[in-house]
Amino acid sequence: MNTAKFLSTRELWQQLRREADAAMAADSMLSAAAATILDHPDLSSALASLIGQRIGSAGADRAQFTRTAREAFAAEPALVEAASRDLQAIVRRDPAITGLLPPLLNFKGFVALQAWRVSNWLWRGGRADLARLMQSAASDQLQVSIHPSAAIGTQVFLDHGTGLIIGALVAIGDEATILQNVTISRDQADPRRAPRIGRGVLLSAGATVIGDISIGDFAKIGAGALVTSDVPPGCTAVGVPARLTNCAEAAMP
Missing domain, CATH: 1.10.3130.10 (serine acetyltransferase, domain 1)
Structure with missing residues (x-):
């Protein structure tokens, strides 16, 4: 294996x-x-x-x-x-x-x-x-709620699987790992679009990802982070509101 x-x-x-x-x-x-x-x-x-x-x-x-x-x-x-x-x-x-x-x-x-x-x-x-x-x-x-309209790839690991909410229209790529008490949802101000989670992304416990945003491939979202804007590939987002760290300089805002 x-x-x-x-x-x-x-x-x-x-x-x-x-x-x-x-x-x-x-x-x-x-x-x-x-x-x-x-x-x-x-x-x-x-x-x-x-x-x-x-x-x-x-x-x-x-x-x-x-x-x-x-x-x-x-x-x-x-x-x-x-x-x-x-x-x-x-x-x-x-x-x-x-x-x-x-x-x-x-x-x-x-x-x-x-x-x-x-x-x-x-x-x-x-x-x-x-x-x-x-x-x-x-x-x-x-205690896992995934809307039927979501799109999820393969090789996905819902670790612990408690308190997890994946809302309507959310897209999650292959090889994602999602821990407990994570929320991925649309912003009520624009319910037509939902977060797009790239390949190999890690969403740590208690993270919240909201709105018409993109989380790039192999990015990491820290425990308890609140993410409401794009996270470039390979970056780490931590805090409330989330700030970027461990990015290549060109990817930093």
Whole structure:
């Protein structure tokens, strides 16, 4: 998992099954968790079941969300490929994680992101009411609210996944890392435009990014920062209101 090459979805699924077998052999108390993997024929089926179980508050809700996720994954296999890359990105970036199974089963940020991928598929298909219902359920059960109209790349890591709000029309690039209690939203004075978050951006805990602004590739937003203007690529923004630091001289205002 430390090489640049990503496992294919099929390879990842085989690795998950091996890890589930090993976990169950090591501790019988993990049998129910391992069944999340071993009872399913492939990653798409396991993901759909996981989404239904984690965001549904009752049996009927869980069944409905599971069916909807299966429908989305069957219609658009790229969603499953994106989930595979998201999961592998967690292992690459989190030094406390050494396998694929723990983040799949335990990281609610990962589940919330995959539930958003389904709700976004619904939104793009003209099924806005069901998309919003999934957003509401994920917000209630996981404390992560991502509007179905947002656009999010792959290899994205929602670390800790509590108190996270990603509003309508927000765009987030590949390889972004977003910590807890982050808000990314439109400015009510101009609700037609929303923040655009570049590739490889780090949004630290408690950061707020508001308005028609751009956060450049590989920029870093410090903990608790309030960002209401553009951040050039590679810069760090800290403070309230945010000021730029660690920029090349040409990028400084």
